[in-house]
Amino acid sequence: MSTSSRAVRIHATGGPEQLVIDTVAVGEPGPGEIRIRHHAIGLNFIDVYQRTGLYPFPLPLSLGMEGAGVVEAVGEGVTHLKVGDRAAYAANPPGSYSDVRVMPAMNVCKLPDAIPFETGAAMMLKGLTAQYLLRRCKPVEGLEAGDFVLFHAAAGGVGLIACQWAKALGLRLIATAGSAEKCQLALDHGAEHAINYRTEDFAARVKAITGGQGVKVVYDSVGKDTWDKSLDCLRPFGLMVSFGNASGPVPPFAPGILAAKGSIYVTRQTLFTHINNRERTQQMADELFQVVASGQVKIRIDQRFALTDVKKAHESLEARATTGCTVLLP
Ligand code: NDP
Numbered sequence: 001m002s003t004s005s006r007a008v009r010i011h012a013t014g015g016p017e018q019l020v021i022d023t024v025a026v027g028e029p030g031p032g033e034i035r036i037r038h039h040a041i042g043l044n045f046i047d048v049y050q051r052t053g054l055y056p057f058p059l060p061l062s063l064g065m066e067g068a069g070v071v072e073a074v075g076e077g078v079t080h081l082k083v084g085d086r087a088a089y090a091a092n093p094p095g096s097y098s099d100v101r102v103m104p105a106m107n108v109c110k111l112p113d114a115i116p117f118e119t120g121a122a123m124m125l126k127g128l129t130a131q132y133l134l135r136r137c138k139p140v141e142g143l144e145a146g147d148f149v150l151f152h153a154a155a156g157g158v159g160l161i162a163c164q165w166a167k168a169l170g171l172r173l174i175a176t177a178g179s180a181e182k183c184q185l186a187l188d189h190g191a192e193h194a195i196n197y198r199t200e201d202f203a204a205r206v207k208a209i210t211g212g213q214g215v216k217v218v219y220d221s222v223g224k225d226t227w228d229k230s231l232d233c234l235r236p237f238g239l240m241v242s243f244g245n246a247s248g249p250v251p252p253f254a255p256g257i258l259a260a261k262g263s264i265y266v267t268r269q270t271l272f273t274h275i276n277n278r279e280r281t282q283q284m285a286d287e288l289f290q291v292v293a294s295g296q297v298k299i300r301i302d303q304r305f306a307l308t309d310v311k312k313a314h315e316s317l318e319a320r321a322t323t324g325c326t327v328l329l330p
Contacts, residue, residue, distance in 0.1 A: 002027050006330070008097035008310050011060045013053030016314040019063070021307070029075035029102050036087060036108065037100045040121035042066030043305075043313050043326040044157065045221075045246055050094060051314065054245065057094070064096030064328075068111055068120035078105040080278070086111040088120030090128050092272050097310060099330045106278050109285040114293060122325035123161070123299045125271065127288040128281075129243070130161040130297075132274040134169060135287070139216050139239035140265065145170025148215040150206055150233050152222045153246060154191055155182035157325045160300055162219065163189040168296040174209055176202050176226075178320050185323055189300075203229040210235075214262075217241060224248035236262035243269045300324030 005026045010018045029035050047063050049055040068088035071081050081087060089096075091107035111120045143149070149166065153159050154175030166173040167190030175186035176197040183194035193209050195202045206215060214235035220226055221244025230240060242250060258264050275281040291297040302324040305313040309328075316322050 003100060005099040005101065006307065007062045007095065007101070008064065008307065009060045009062050010051055013051065013059075016051070016311040016318075018051060019310050019314065021310075022060075024062070024098075026100050026102055029073050029078075031076040032078060032105055033075040033102050034071050034078060034081055034087075034105045034108060035073040035100060035102045036067070036069045037072050038067045038069040038096065038098065038121075038330050039117035040068050041096050041307065041328040041330065042090075042121045042123075042125055043317060043328055044125050045244060045317060046125075047094070047097075048314060048318055049245065054249065062095040062098060062101075064098070065092065065094050066090050066121060066125040067096035068117040068124070071108075072100065075105070080282075081105055081108060081110065086113070086117070086120075088115075088117075088124050090125035090271065090275065097307065097328060107275050107281050109282060112289050112293065115289065118301055118304075118327050119292070119299045122157070122301050122327050123288065123292065124285070126157040126325060127161050127292070127297070127299070128275060128284050129158050129271050130165050131284045131288055132269070132271060133219050133241060133243065134162060134165055134171070136274060137217070137239065137241050137267065137269060139237065141216065141237050143171070143216055146172065148172045148174060148210050148213075149217045149219065150174045150176070150215045150230070151191075151219045152176045152197070152226050152230070153178075154186040154194065155323050158221065160185065160189045160324050161297055163191045164297040165291060166190065168291060174206055174215065182323060197226065201229075202226075203232040206233040214238060219243065221245075222247050223250050227251075231257065231261045231264065234261060234264045236264070238262065238264050240264060240266040241269055242266065301327055303327075304329060
């Protein structure tokens with residue numbers, strides 16, 4: 001059976017005005033693929049990087065890397081999903097801003113019955129990111145309950161999940177965020193301290209909070225604006241996890257700086273390395289489903305937009321006007 005779908009695509013990189021709703025043909029899934037009909041779609045900052053061209057892709061490009069819905073057809077060799085299953089995913093290639101799509105099954109997981117579609121669509125990419133950041137990126141001296149960590153943009157989609165998960169792990173999370181209201185939100189979700197990095201010197205505050213010691217890990221998705229001061233927040237042998245560029249990419253730097261800051265470590269991570277096989281994807285998703293089912297991590301959906309209002313959704317995200325997760329509804 002062949003069908004058609006709306007798909008939000010870009011034919012040229014640029015601002016939100018480049019987002020257009022096209023009608024595309026959707027065919028049968030090939031080997032290792034499924035066809036999924038979306039009930040909800042997750043909005044992520046990576047969609048902005050793809051739209052602007054910071055992360056280049058061939059054009060035209062269907063956007064969206066996160067969604068939830070019902071499996072409509074299953075290709076040869078797919079054994080973990082069947083027609084009619086509720087499912088959710090964070091996956092490459094993009095294309096979730098659509099009614100229905102064919103995609104590789106590898107990163108698609110069965111969605112537990114207790115988790116609504118909107119929650120599933122909001123939490124996969126952001127929650128699996130929080131999982132690998134907190135559970136798989138370890139500083140050489142280990143990370144244990146009671147250790148201080150610094151998490152930037154903590155009132156955002158990934159941020160509020162990380163605040164709650166860190167608290168569940170016993171970590172003492174210092175949050176940064178761009179307003180007093182956002183700082184309060186981070187505190188309400190498990191951060192021990194919150195710093196408004198638009199008005200305060202966050203490195204000085206981190207030093208004061210940690211008695212001059214610094215934190216074991218900095219999780220930095222802001223990039224250009226926070227890079228230098230983030231390095232000053234680390235204790236010796238600490239780990240700088242760079243995982244985004246909301247303010248722009250980090251400029252090149254000389255490795256000698258890492259010695260001067262206390263033999264610190266720097267890594268630049270992407271979720272897509274962590275979920276590059278089915279087994280690990282499922283293990284990470286199971287951990288995520290478990291912390292959500294236990295109530296330790298609540299998925300906040302603070303913005304909902306119709307798929308046809310996708311431009312407004314991108315504008316809000318880039319204007320720092322959102323908190324928690326945002327979903328698009330087909
Ligand atoms: P968020 O909901 O966190 O939105 C981004 C936030 O970044 C804003 O709300 C804002 O919070 C902050 N920010 C700081 N400076 C700027 C700026 N100049 N322009 C816009 N926003 C700014 O988005 P997501 O939860 O989708 O993603 C969080 C970050 O994590 C993103 O940078 C994303 O790319 C990255 N990411 C990386 C992954 C990876 O594996 N590498 C996977 C998933 C996400 P405030 O106002 O509080 O400063």
